[in-house]
Amino acid sequence: MFTDSHCHLSFPDLQAKLPEILTAMQQAQVTRALCISCTMEEFPDVHALALGHDNLWCTVGVHPDTEDMTEPSVQDLLERAALPRVVGIGETGLDYYGMEDRKGGRTIADLEWQRERFRTHIRAAQACRKPLVIHTRASSADTLAILKEEGEDGSARQAGGVFHCFTETMEVAKAALDIGYYISFSGILTFKNAQDLRDVAAYIPIDRMLIETDSPYLAPVPYRGKTNNPSYVPYVAQQVAQLRGISAEEVGRITSANFDRLFAGVVA
Secondary structure, eight states: OEEEEEEOTTSHHHHTTHHHHHHHHHHTTEEEEEEOOOSTTTHHHHHHHHHHOTTEEEEEOOOTTOOSSOOOOHHHHHHHHTSTTEEEEEEEEEEOTTHHHHTTTOOGGGGHHHHHHHHHHHHHHHHHTOOEEEEEESOHHHHHHHHHHTTOSSSTTOOOEEEOSOOSOHHHHHHHHHTTOEEEEOGGGGSTTOHHHHHHHHHSOGGGEEEOOOBTSOOOTTSTTSOOOGGGHHHHHHHHHHHHTSOHHHHHHHHHHHHHHHTTTTOO
16 A cells, blocks of 8 residues: 655665564555665665565665765666666765765865766666656755756656655755656654645645655654654655545555556566
């Protein structure tokens, strides 16, 4: 009934508990999850999860904020995207958050490597016709600009994709919708201080919405501060349901259908 469109089951604190997580997912009626790659080094573990479980799929990509790891070429991404149960490219995008503190005082101009990496992922997604999983943090203007420059502008050639763990403004949401992208909400939607985000979730067409955990991070209320896992995604659905005046089960049904539509032809 529920689909977790973004999780990190390959991370050690989840992989070590995988059998109990899979059981908890079944009990919570979470029938599927998409395992996200953050580095090329991690991809074999992510892919193994998808190959080993008929309710898991995966992506290939390098997180925008990852340094000192293998930098993929378009061909590197395409070779892995062609493997069974690899259904998307990412997560990819831009992350300028806390740049001065986390990146040694560098300026946005110094992050051209992020922008070039992003373009590589976009080109790979367009070549293999698999959707992009977009991470954007404190960088939405550049994220949208690069997508459009690379042809992700609503045209027939675009790969399409989803803005995952959305925390941006209503204006950014509208811009993402305008180019045909989906928007995915995480447990942040349940946080007390997230009213602006709830306003966005109440506004956007429900047929363009996904739900996710981004686990092991961002556990929803009532588990905030604890290790997240895909069995908690119904709490995100419950919050959406309250905003939309429908049942959580209906949110699960609709967002699962949206997931099928976004990954059409690659999720069996």
